[in-house]
Amino acid sequence: MTDRPALSVALEDISKTFGPVHALRPTSLSVEPGEMLALLGPSGCGKTTTLRVIAGFETPDTGTVRIGGVDVTDLRPNRRNLGMVFQNYSLFPHMTVGQNIAFGLRMRRVDKATQGQKVRDALALVRLAGFEDRFAHQLSGGQQQRVALARALVTDPSVLLLDEPLGALDKNLREGMQFELRQLQKRLDITSILVTHDQEEALTMSDRVAVLSAGEILQVGPPSAVYERPRNRFVSEFLGTANVFEATVERAEGGRLALAVAAGTATVRSLVPGEGILGGRRLVAVRPEKIDVARNGDGIPARVVEHVFRGSYHAYSLEVPGRAVPVFAYRQTPLVDGAALAPGDAVRLGWPAEWLVLLDDEAP
Amino acid sequence: MRARRRRRTDWAKVGLGTFVVLFFLFVMAPIVVVVVVSFGEAEFISFPIQSVSLRWYRRIVEYRPFIDSLLVSLQLAFSSALLACLLGIPAALALARSQRPLAQALATFLLAPLSMPAIVLGFALLYYLSALGFGVSFDALLVAHTVIAIPYVTRNVIAVYRAVPGDLEEAAAILGAGRFETFRLVTLPLIKPGVFAGSLFAILISLDNLPISFFFGTSSTNTLPVVMLSYLQNQFDPSVAAVCTVQMALAVVALLVVERIGDIRSASV
Amino acid sequence: MTAGDIAAVPARRRRARRFVGLGLGWSLLAVGFLLAFFLLPLIDNGIKSFFGPDGFSTAPYRKLLSDPYYLAVTWRTLQVSAIVTVASLLVGYPVAYFFVRYAGRWQTLMIMLLIAPLLTSIIMRTFGWQVLFARRGVVNVVLRDLGIIERPLNLVNDPAMVYVGLVHVLVPFMVLSIAAVLQRIDPRLEESAMILGAGRLRAFLSVTLPLSLDGVATGCILVFMLTNGSFITMLLLGGGNVVTLPLLIYQQFNLTRDTAFAGAMGNVLLVFAVACLFVQLRLIARRGVKA
Numbered sequence: 001m002t003d004r005p006a007l008s009v010a011l012e013d014i015s016k017t018f019g020p021v022h023a024l025r026p027t028s029l030s031v032e033p034g035e036m037l038a039l040l041g042p043s044g045c046g047k048t049t050t051l052r053v054i055a056g057f058e059t060p061d062t063g064t065v066r067i068g069g070v071d072v073t074d075l076r077p078n079r080r081n082l083g084m085v086f087q088n089y090s091l092f093p094h095m096t097v098g099q100n101i102a103f104g105l106r107m108r109r110v111d112k113a114t115q116g117q118k119v120r121d122a123l124a125l126v127r128l129a130g131f132e133d134r135f136a137h138q139l140s141g142g143q144q145q146r147v148a149l150a151r152a153l154v155t156d157p158s159v160l161l162l163d164e165p166l167g168a169l170d171k172n173l174r175e176g177m178q179f180e181l182r183q184l185q186k187r188l189d190i191t192s193i194l195v196t197h198d199q200e201e202a203l204t205m206s207d208r209v210a211v212l213s214a215g216e217i218l219q220v221g222p223p224s225a226v227y228e229r230p231r232n233r234f235v236s237e238f239l240g241t242a243n244v245f246e247a248t249v250e251r252a253e254g255g256r257l258a259l260a261v262a263a264g265t266a267t268v269r270s271l272v273p274g275e276g277i278l279g280g281r282r283l284v285a286v287r288p289e290k291i292d293v294a295r296n297g298d299g300i301p302a303r304v305v306e307h308v309f310r311g312s313y314h315a316y317s318l319e320v321p322g323r324a325v326p327v328f329a330y331r332q333t334p335l336v337d338g339a340a341l342a343p344g345d346a347v348r349l350g351w352p353a354e355w356l357v358l359l360d361d362e363a364p
Numbered sequence: 365m366r367a368r369r370r371r372r373t374d375w376a377k378v379g380l381g382t383f384v385v386l387f388f389l390f391v392m393a394p395i396v397v398v399v400v401v402s403f404g405e406a407e408f409i410s411f412p413i414q415s416v417s418l419r420w421y422r423r424i425v426e427y428r429p430f431i432d433s434l435l436v437s438l439q440l441a442f443s444s445a446l447l448a449c450l451l452g453i454p455a456a457l458a459l460a461r462s463q464r465p466l467a468q469a470l471a472t473f474l475l476a477p478l479s480m481p482a483i484v485l486g487f488a489l490l491y492y493l494s495a496l497g498f499g500v501s502f503d504a505l506l507v508a509h510t511v512i513a514i515p516y517v518t519r520n521v522i523a524v525y526r527a528v529p530g531d532l533e534e535a536a537a538i539l540g541a542g543r544f545e546t547f548r549l550v551t552l553p554l555i556k557p558g559v560f561a562g563s564l565f566a567i568l569i570s571l572d573n574l575p576i577s578f579f580f581g582t583s584s585t586n587t588l589p590v591v592m593l594s595y596l597q598n599q600f601d602p603s604v605a606a607v608c609t610v611q612m613a614l615a616v617v618a619l620l621v622v623e624r625i626g627d628i629r630s631a632s633v
Numbered sequence: 634m635t636a637g638d639i640a641a642v643p644a645r646r647r648r649a650r651r652f653v654g655l656g657l658g659w660s661l662l663a664v665g666f667l668l669a670f671f672l673l674p675l676i677d678n679g680i681k682s683f684f685g686p687d688g689f690s691t692a693p694y695r696k697l698l699s700d701p702y703y704l705a706v707t708w709r710t711l712q713v714s715a716i717v718t719v720a721s722l723l724v725g726y727p728v729a730y731f732f733v734r735y736a737g738r739w740q741t742l743m744i745m746l747l748i749a750p751l752l753t754s755i756i757m758r759t760f761g762w763q764v765l766f767a768r769r770g771v772v773n774v775v776l777r778d779l780g781i782i783e784r785p786l787n788l789v790n791d792p793a794m795v796y797v798g799l800v801h802v803l804v805p806f807m808v809l810s811i812a813a814v815l816q817r818i819d820p821r822l823e824e825s826a827m828i829l830g831a832g833r834l835r836a837f838l839s840v841t842l843p844l845s846l847d848g849v850a851t852g853c854i855l856v857f858m859l860t861n862g863s864f865i866t867m868l869l870l871g872g873g874n875v876v877t878l879p880l881l882i883y884q885q886f887n888l889t890r891d892t893a894f895a896g897a898m899g900n901v902l903l904v905f906a907v908a909c910l911f912v913q914l915r916l917i918a919r920r921g922v923k924a
């Protein structure tokens with residue numbers, strides 16, 4: 001595949017309704033050249049619609065789509081020079097693998113000899129050399145997936161769109177393909193947009209993650225930033241697990257807030273960056289792996305309810321008096337003060353102030 | 365206990381099985397009889413036949429009306445199926461995937477000729493087309509048979525096209541295919557089984573059609589069934605059996621051809 | 634939209650375009666063709682049947698509905714359809730049941746045997762019955778050889794022959810309709826009813842039969858509708874003993890050319906067909922809701 005500069009993609013105030021359904025509320029999003037952006041969100045939140053607007057299959061009600069800075073909103077899909085991998089691959093069942101891959105080249109009036117060469121190269125790229133004459137139904141799911149990828153890449157598209165490309169594969173295969181796809185994308189330096197509802201996939205494969213909910217983009221940023229600094233309750237709970245507490249603002253000055261989290265008989269105080277009003281009630285979140293567990297001290301009193309060993313870590317669910325949902329804590333070791341934590345143990349919980357995340361949401 | 369249960373299961377199966385065998389004897393008997401009779405030697409129809417001969421097949425060739433009407437029938441069947449494809453395929457593609465109530469209503473309307481008694485349609489069309497100046501002509505027959513053929517083509521293409529995932533055509537579009545190329549290279553090959561099955565039924569129905577055709581009968585527009593009916597009403601010799609057998613053979617050949625090209629299991633009668 | 638409405642919309646809303654697939658407009662050719670050559674002729678026929686040589690008249694309909702002979706023909710048309718429908722159901726249901734539950738690897742053969750008659754012309758099948766039941770036909774010969782009868786029976790023009798011929802032509806439609814629905818019923822439902830203590834027959838009657846009523850209804854409507862329009866069987870096997878509306882239309886057209894009256898009979902037939910179509914659409918709609 002040739003060297004061509006990677007292009008950017010920009011959505012400006014795109015909205016789309018289907019009858020009464022707001023599939024996309026006015027949404028803006030920009031994808032940098034060569035970047036892999038993951039669109040992550042629950043079912044029905046508008047991921048596929050976003051991708052289809054970029055592809056040109058859906059006309060947005062309002063707004064502009066730009067590819068490489070050029071307004072393509074009114075360009076037909078076949079003129080946008082995009083590559084797309086569909087969720088169920090959508091290989092043409094009446095064509096061989098070779099014909100499938102050559103289809104885009106044929107449409108671009110590439111001569112036969114070049115077509116053959118490019119098809120071979122593309123198959124080699126996805127490690128399927130020699131599969132030209134098979135039909136799609138003679139391939140395994142993973143092989144079909146790779147043919148679909150080869151077909152999308154062979155025309156040297158300016159942007160690669162992937163709609164849950166690995167959704168139909170089993171777990172082991174999926175993890176292998178995640179890695180392979182990411183390597184390929186980096187090597188080809190192609191701007192890519194990956195739709196997924198699998199948070200792990202989004203975190204491991206992308207340069208940036210955009211979290212959608214009900215047709216709105218809630219947060220965009222590098223995986224670690226979105227994970228560690230979720231902006232609101234939805235993002236914190238959709239991406240991984242979060243312990244959400246209510247906090248009271250005790251002091252607000254110089255861009256910092258002093259928060260008090262009262263639970264059970266104890267109050268934990270932390271100083272965090274942020275703006276707010278004195279006496280305001282806010283939500284805060286702490287990731288389970290940031291929870292400190294001690295046998296005693298002045299933390300939040302809790303009791304161990306359950307312990308699950310998850311291979312790389314130990315997960316505990318803890319009951320805090322007066323709190324409806326349990327607090328989760330993930331630890332590398334079961335030992336606390338030299339003895340293993342067991343269900344029934346009374347403990348005290350706390351967290352380092354820097355891992356307390358102030359969320360946008362007001363407490364109810 | 366166990367043994368008794370097993371024997372009871374068998375009874376139901378044996379009873380039903382016997383019934384089914386008798387049923388198929390009933391279904392096949394008149395057909396087999398006609399085929400056998402067509403190979404008879406005698407002047408009159410008798411079954412079982414005394415000796416085998418092909419004289420009644422020679423008689424078909426000699427009796428002009430049979431050959432003439434067979435040619436009319438074939439021409440009619442194929443041209444009405446073709447016309448029905450030209451009209452019905454675009455309609456089927458337009459209606460198959462639409463969820464709009466209007467689309468469903470139109471699809472129902474396109475199938476409606478199947479539910480109307482053909483004799484009434486034939487009668488009404490005769491006077492209607494005469495008023496339009498078509499009169500009793502091959503064109504009038506063609507129009508009438510196309511009315512009957514459209515539902516078969518439409519229904520089969522709709523069924524097949526509904527089973528084709530929509531993203532195949534989108535995949536073609538994103539790969540650079542325009543509307544026409546997408547249709548020619550992706551849609552058409554994928555709906556081919558439906559087109560063939562629909563055309564096959566349209567052709568078979570047209571070849572067998574009597575309630576419409578007999579209204580339009582003249583010496584130059586008589587179809588095979590019309591000629592056979594009048595022959596049957598006047599003479600009772602085995603040549604009709606021979607014609608029937610030839611007609612059936614043609615149908616079987618057509619079926620085999622379609623079965624090779626398309627997937628007949630996706631067809632609906 | 635008024636000017637005020639437009640001002641209220643913040644940005645102009647783009648019209649959605651279609652990039653793959655065909656718009657509804659593409660169905661207009663076929664729809665137009667059927668409007669012109671299917672619907673209009675039937676409407677035209679309906680109107681014309683009210684206009685005799687001396688202007689508007691309901692005479693054909695009055696004749697049809699008051700003359701005992703024609704009333705009997707109309708009544709018989711429905712009667713024949715009903716009898717053939719019930720007979721096809723009684724014959725077809727066990728076959729469909731066997732096909733779905735027991736046929737196993739014989740299914741392909743059964744399908745072929747069910748479709749085979751559809752490949753032959755109605756004339757062929759009717760002719761076959763004539764041969765079988767002729768004076769010197771197989772049935773008479775066998776019956777005589779068995780000593781059951783002395784002189785050949787005159788079977789060909791017996792009304793019963795019409796029913797045999799019609800059931801023969803139409804029963805495959807019944808079997809296919811019922812089998813299509815039976816196929817979707819899990820046999821384990823019947824088995825679990827048996828585990829709960831129901832006898833084999835009870836299990837069938839209380840579980841499978843009710844669930845298959847959808848297919849039974851579809852098949853019955855289809856057969857009823859098709860019988861309603863048949864006349865070749867009556868013509869060739871009935872010997873003038875089973876006169877129904879379509880046969881009468883055929884005869885009137887061939888003999889008297891009384892078009893207004895034939896048109897009126899056609900319209901009565903059409904009303905029956907539209908009623909069947911209506912029931913059929915209701916069935917489909919109900920099934921659509923369930924699916």
Ligand SMILES: Nc1ncnc2c1ncn2[C@@H]1O[C@H](COP(=O)(O)OP(=O)(O)OP(=O)(O)O)[C@@H](O)[C@H]1O
Pocket residue numbers: 018021022023041042043044045046047048049050197
């Ligand atoms: N063609 C359409 N007609 C009507 N509504 C639609 C259409 N396409 C999408 N929608 C609706 O728009 C919303 C967003 O759908 P979309 O397919 O973008 O969700 P998604 O995020 O891809 O979900 P999933 O993870 O389930 O694929 C949904 O409520 C859906 O029902």
Ligand SMILES: [Mg+2]
Pocket residue numbers: 047048049
């Ligand atoms: Mg989706």
